[in-house]
Amino acid sequence: MLPVQEYINHFKDIWNNSSEDLPDFHKIYSKEEKLKHEIHFDGFQKKLKELQNVRKVQQLKKDPAKSFFPMFRSFLDTVFDFDSSHLEIILSDEFKDVSKDFFYKAREFAPELSPEDIYQGMRNVWIMNGLQLMAQKPVKITPSVFAYSMIYPYSDNLLDDPEISKEQKVEFSSRFDQRLHGHEINPQNFNEEQLYKLVSMFEEEFPREEFQNVYESLYAIQRGQTNSLKLSPEYGLSDDEICTICFEKGGASVLADGYLVGGKLTMEQERALFGYGVYLQLLDDIQDVKEDSMAFTNTMFSCLEEKHLGKFVNKTIHFGRETLKEMSCFEGTQTEAFIGLMNRSIETMIIESVGLNHLWYDKTYLAELEQFSPLHYSFIRKKRTQGKSQRFALLQKYFDSSREKLAV
Template sequence: MLPVQDYIDHFKEMWERSPDTFPQFHNTYSAEEKFTHERNFDGFQKKLKDLQNVRKAQQVQRDPAKSFFPMFRSFLETVFDFNPGHLEIILSEEFKDVSKDFFYRARAFGPELEPEDIYQGMRNVWIMNGLQLMAEKPVKITPSVFAYSMIYPYSDNLLDDPELSKVEKQAFSARFDRRLHGLPEEAVNHTEKQLFRLITMFEDEFPRGEFPKVYESLYAIQQGQTNSLKMIAQNGLSDDEICTICFEKGGASVLADGYLVAGEMTREQEQALFGYGVYLQLLDDIQDVKEDSLASTKTIFSCLPEKDLGRYVNKTIHFGREALEEMRCFNGVKSDDFLGLMNRSIEMMTVESVGLNHTWYSNDYLEEIEKVSPLHFDYLRKKRTQSKSQRFALFQKYFDMPKAKQKVA
């Protein structure tokens, strides 16, 4: 079996030694620079609004190279300061093609899904595409990339549904676990039927007898999901137990990403991906601290007293920088651009999360970390709902096409 506990212990030690002092950042932004970025953001939003016009949206579909992608490149450059090396990765032809391909397949597979659900899955596609680059594999939507990314909109949303009882969630997890282990299991609803179809896609690409570690990685993430249910309205968990559950869930998730991309990996690569997953889980928990607290879901962050979160954000950033260095064991990580892109993206999302959840931080901490944000925090809060709705509107418009042309997964 995969040495998941060894990886948990390794990264818990890394977490414990990560300092809680304020990190050094490459860039800080004056008020005037922020205002310039915000004007650029407003200009980009205006262009998105123009794309709600059907004729213009169709024009984008016909020739995205001359319309949408240059506009998006300018947005990333002039609002968030991504450098040319980062942009070459984000806007490569391979990444453009797989995003569109995934959307069409997802809509054909699950017409009941909302664009927001498909966008949730696409974020995992982008992670797996990055792993394909690192493992020197073609960047494309394989059956397993599709299936694993579609599991998120179905299983995560079900497990996060406050309307379902803990007993119902545990019964679902038990049925899903049996099917994941190759045992016959009857789906009791549409969501489970869809999930079982996705597991079949894994089995078709990676036969169980030939790729045992692929399935061990899937068992590991299922175990992590099951253990995470202990964090829902559960009293009596120690800080160490909460940390273990958090690290197991996040690390196993990206470990499975890696096996569903490569089929086989070295122990060093397993550990590196586990750490990447832990880092992403810490980011998720920072982003969701308010929701987790209201739902009595225990995480490293939601258990803290309000306005005491800053030093843990600092620890997360220091931890992430060290954890990502282990990714250099992959042959495809040939330069600092790839790791730089990963780290900048996560750190900017972390900084944004601080601004959006400002009541959890001291005024002194907010003042300090806002200096490294390219946008004012009050601007981010004002734009949050508007930019989210516009992002999904653009997402749906850009990828929309007649059903007759859709690809079937």
């Protein structure tokens, strides 16, 4: 078995020693700078709307990628101030191609899923592509990258669905666990049938006898998912027990990412990936505080009183910065740039999430953190209420343009 408890204890120590003070960020944005960024944001949205014009799309059919990606690059640069080294990764041909590849493969495998569900899986694809980059492996959609990323829309959404009883979730988890262990299980429904097909893709790429730890990592994430079903008030878990479950679930998830990318890892790499996963789990908990509270799900974050939420956010950022240092054990030529991109992206999402969930924080903390946002919090909330998330809208536009090109 993988030393999951050892990794949990290691990152608990880092968490407990992380400061609750407001972190230093790379830049404070003045009101004038925010307004300038918001003008760029609105300008980008206007250009996106122009691309919805049939005549305009017809004009761009011959090369839609060239028309979209320079515009997208400008958006990331002028609105969110991403460094040029980060943009080279995000907008590299490799990353663009794998995103398209995943989108079309997902459409073919699962036409019943919504574009939002596919986007949920794509976020994991990007994590795995980054790990491929750091492990000096080709950045592409392997069978296991595809299968593991598609598990999210099926498994996670079922386990997070408040309309499904805990008994049903436990029974599903038990059957899925048996299938992960290589047993032949009869699927009880279409959802399980799809999941079992995805497990077969792991088995084809990584034979169980040769890659035992690949499957140990899958067992670990399944245990984490199952244990997370206990995150409801009726179980009466202590704060430390809640922390253990949250760390286990998040850490094991990215540990599995690593094994499904490389097949084999050193213990140093295992631990680093586990910590990265814990950091992403804390980000998810900050982003989902409203949903978790309404569903009576006890996370480390949703249990806190308003006066402690800001300190938790600060602590998460300090924890993440310390934890991501361990990722330098990967020796890829772009490892340093990718670590910087990960940290910058996560911190941007944390700052944005605080603004979107402003009713959960005291006004003093909101004012402190908003200094480091390139956009006013009121502007972010207005854009979010207008419809789909901006990230999904951008991707959808690119894929729509790509389909137009293929139709020519």
